[in-house]
Amino acid sequence: MTDSNPNASPSAPSMPSDALPPVEQHAQQYATVRNAHETELIEDYVELIGDLLTHRGEARAADIANRMGVSQATVSKMIRRLNELELVTSKPYRSLFLTAAGQEMAETSRARHDVVLNFLRTLGVRDATARIDAEGMEHHVSDETLAIMQRFTEQQERR
Amino acid sequence: MTDSNPNASPSAPSMPSDALPPVEQHAQQYATVRNAHETELIEDYVELIGDLLTHRGEARAADIANRMGVSQATVSKMIRRLNELELVTSKPYRSLFLTAAGQEMAETSRARHDVVLNFLRTLGVRDATARIDAEGMEHHVSDETLAIMQRFTEQQERR
DNA sequence: CAACATTGTTAGCCAAGGCTAAATTATTTG
DNA sequence: CAAATAATTTAGCCTTGGCTAACAATGTTG
Numbered sequence: 429m430t431d432s433n434p435n436a437s438p439s440a441p442s443m444p445s446d447a448l449p450p451v452e453q454h455a456q457q458y459a460t461v462r463n464a465h466e467t468e469l470i471e472d473y474v475e476l477i478g479d480l481l482t483h484r485g486e487a488r489a490a491d492i493a494n495r496m497g498v499s500q501a502t503v504s505k506m507i508r509r510l511n512e513l514e515l516v517t518s519k520p521y522r523s524l525f526l527t528a529a530g531q532e533m534a535e536t537s538r539a540r541h542d543v544v545l546n547f548l549r550t551l552g553v554r555d556a557t558a559r560i561d562a563e564g565m566e567h568h569v570s571d572e573t574l575a576i577m578q579r580f581t582e583q584q585e586r587r
Numbered sequence: 588m589t590d591s592n593p594n595a596s597p598s599a600p601s602m603p604s605d606a607l608p609p610v611e612q613h614a615q616q617y618a619t620v621r622n623a624h625e626t627e628l629i630e631d632y633v634e635l636i637g638d639l640l641t642h643r644g645e646a647r648a649a650d651i652a653n654r655m656g657v658s659q660a661t662v663s664k665m666i667r668r669l670n671e672l673e674l675v676t677s678k679p680y681r682s683l684f685l686t687a688a689g690q691e692m693a694e695t696s697r698a699r700h701d702v703v704l705n706f707l708r709t710l711g712v713r714d715a716t717a718r719i720d721a722e723g724m725e726h727h728v729s730d731e732t733l734a735i736m737q738r739f740t741e742q743q744e745r746r
Numbered sequence: 747c748a749a750c751a752t753t754g755t756t757a758g759c760c761a762a763g764g765c766t767a768a769a770t771t772a773t774t775t776g
Numbered sequence: 777c778a779a780a781t782a783a784t785t786t787a788g789c790c791t792t793g794g795c796t797a798a799c800a801a802t803g804t805t806g
Contacts, residue, residue: 479607502763521770521772563727573717658796660755660796
């Protein structure tokens with residue numbers, strides 16, 4: 429057996445470079461990230477479809493492809509998946525709609541996204557940068573952290 | 588052509604739900620995220636190997652597998668990739684070492700990781716949560732945001 | 747030092763998420 | 777309303793990053 433001393437100095441509260449966390453905790457961190465990766469693309473598509481429906485009245489595959497920056501073929505394949513997951517309904521060659529589950533996911537994602545984006549802006553990050561960072565961070569922020577970000581943003585606004 | 592009005596109300600500074608960003612910017616956001624995904628696993632492995640070398644003196648495939656929470660076969664395959672990318676050197680059945688490029692990547696990743704982790708702690712996020720969130724956020728935080736996080740943490744500490 | 751346990755590698759499978767090229771369906775317009 | 781254009785889908789390819797099972801090398805210990 430290697431790694432026989434799994435938790436040398438479990439928490440050295442804010443030093444430059446901590447010791448390694450206990451094996452189980454460490455593995456849990458990575459597992460959480462892998463997990464997030466599985467759902468995040470799905471959420472991004474659903475969120476985008478929701479936004480297109482809200483702001484444009486319809487969500488066409490071509491628009492999604494343009495905004496995602498991928499080929500139409502990729503979008504078409506993805507829509508099939510979203511259909512299987514019962515997040516969208518679609519008739520061939522027609523615009524998309526969200527199921528109830530899809531709408532809920534879209535709203536949740538949108539809300540998280542907004543909290544993160546506004547938090548970054550409040551911190552003083554430039555708008556374009558904040559948008560890029562928020563897109564990536566959105567799926568990796570726990571509910572706990574999200575709540576703290578929200579509170580922080582509100583406090584700053586109340587100045 | 589659909590989506591013919593690409594930038595209705597380009598920036599409404601901090602309202603609950605913004606309008607859609609211009610198509611090119613929107614595509615850029617997603618492209619940045621996709622890009623990050625390509626490198627982040629590599630960086631996580633390299634960072635972990637660096638940490639194991641620092642704190643344990645050696646980096647064995649079994650330890651990596653345990654800490655990553657994946658099978659040894661997966662690690663073995665990954666090590667081959669890291670070798671091809673000239674980030675690590677390895678002899679069969681022996682411990683790993685980082686090349687100069689690998690060391691640089693490990694240090695950079697570690698530094699980013701620490702900034703994000705300490706920022707979250709400073710915000711008031713619980714340690715275990717902060718560790719999980721930092722692991723995911725690390726690869727999606729721009730240099731600009733990172734600098735702001737660093738400054739924020741330092742300011743709070745100086746109270 | 748032989749047997750057993752641990753560690754590492756290889757082969758072969760799978761799903762996801764990209765792509766291009768070709769075929770099909772809708773829509774617009776001369 | 778026919779022809780041209782645009783949108784969508786399908787087929788087939790590729791890479792990544794997981795997995796299990798079988799095999800090979802190394803290390804440990806009775």
